[in-house]
Amino acid sequence: MKVFSFIWSLLLVSVCLVQADDPVTSESDSSSFNGTSTHTNNWAVLVSTSRFWFNYRHMANVLSLYRTVKRLGIPDSQIILMLSDDIACNPRNAFPGTVFNNMDQALDLYGDSIEVDYRGYEVTVENFVRLLTDRWDANHPRSKRLLTDENSNIFIYLTGHGGNEFLKFQDAEEISAYDIAHAFEQMHEKKRYNEIFFMIDTCQANTMFKHFYSPNILSVGSSAIDESSYSHHSDMDIGVAVIDRFTYYALDFLEKIHKNSKVTMDKLFDVFTFDNVHSNPGIETSLFNRKLNETLLTDFFGNVQNVQVDVKNDDILYVSNHDSNGARKDKVVEEQQEEGAGTISGTSPSPKAIFGDSDAEERRTLIDISSFQTKIISLVTVVVLSALWFIGKEMDK
Incomplete structure (x- = not known):
């Protein structure tokens, strides 16, 4: 019973930590209404x-x-x-x-x-x-x-x-x-x-x-x-x-x-x-x-003159700064430079070197893991390892 109580306590603490840090529920980063007008x-x-x-x-x-x-x-x-x-x-x-x-x-x-x-x-x-x-x-x-x-x-x-x-x-x-x-x-x-x-x-x-x-x-x-x-x-x-x-x-x-x-x-x-x-x-x-x-x-x-920027994929500025796959040209140059540096120094290759010519958005999806998911995985790992350690200690007794 002590083992299960310990594991249950760890899970409760983990959930509380996730809710405190999650940007969706955090009070400091809440997107709920605060009375501010959004007009421009x-x-x-x-x-x-x-x-x-x-x-x-x-x-x-x-x-x-x-x-x-x-x-x-x-x-x-x-x-x-x-x-x-x-x-x-x-x-x-x-x-x-x-x-x-x-x-x-x-x-x-x-x-x-x-x-x-x-x-x-x-x-x-x-x-x-x-x-x-x-x-x-x-x-x-x-x-x-x-x-x-x-x-x-x-x-x-x-x-x-x-x-x-x-x-x-x-x-x-x-x-x-x-x-x-x-x-x-x-x-x-x-x-x-x-x-x-x-x-x-x-x-x-x-x-x-x-x-x-x-x-x-x-x-x-x-x-x-x-x-x-x-x-x-x-x-x-x-x-x-x-x-x-x-x-x-x-x-x-x-x-x-x-x-x-x-x-x-x-x-x-x-x-x-x-x-x-x-x-x-x-x-x-x-x-x-x-x-x-x-x-x-x-x-x-009064008079508010804020600017809201709309990103369109067909305007002249967008076309001049992005390639046909939607990736920014300056990013492509940086990735190519990183590839060269990685080949010479033995460092990790760039995402482009791993995935070839796949779509830029797909590369980001495969590589990037959201902060929320990362926290969940880390906390679950801590809980499992802690539980195994505790079970081992109990069995040694």
Whole structure:
């Protein structure tokens, strides 16, 4: 019985050692989710769906977010700006060529550095859906396309007048919650995004994302069903409201964020209280696969420019550096040199000398044994030898 107990103890210790060192189960090398985004680039789609002077605040809303994402690093080439653009030069504007979001006209949002991609009657439901799904003819300018891929994080912001599951465009047409949901699904099927952050400031805004069903979408809206979205304040010199409450408090928070900030999304959502917004903002996280307290604000408002290298067997660089068997040419030269050295000095021959012209991948498979298998073989050998030694000692008694 002592012999079997000893062998069983050795086996248990061996299994524990393998699990501790195995890269699949080791905590230090675990590939489990840690909240880090895998995107390589950022885009923003900012849309004011209103026109006419009394909707001044909607243009101020979208230009405020435009200024913020540019300040945090997203370039104009990766921002799509859609707005009626009929406010700055409106005859009623007491400050021609300007748009403000504050009462003392301290910050001009319009200036001379904005790039409007779709203006006036170009801001339509059709163009918005085509933009998301990239369904354009061959003559459509690249500067007016959303050139995203499966590694892109996209911030989409909409503001205007809406209702239960619809948003008005230019007081002429409407886009429904189903239209946006289906457009997002097309984007998912065509691998046009990694994650989407959808923000909407309008009456009954939360109804606009209730039908989303595509993965990796985080949504927030300014008001629940049957609730209005309220303006924050008016400028008596301009004569109209200059910003909405929901967007005002979002901007108030984002102004404290810098490009390298580690502040997470949950901190932004904490400011969307009823006391601030005067309605019940909605947050939809069921389609989003990361925790809000592990998702950085800069994952959507900032600008990441990582590079993902794709290895293709038919590009010029690959062909010039590999032979017909897929082996790197510099490796072949090294192996030939090793062969010569082995022949002269009596050292072990290279794999090529042993296996001849067999495929490079097959040589690696035959020669290389994974670290996990090596550990298993070593541990089993130790267990068997130890058991035999113990049995021998018992028999000597």
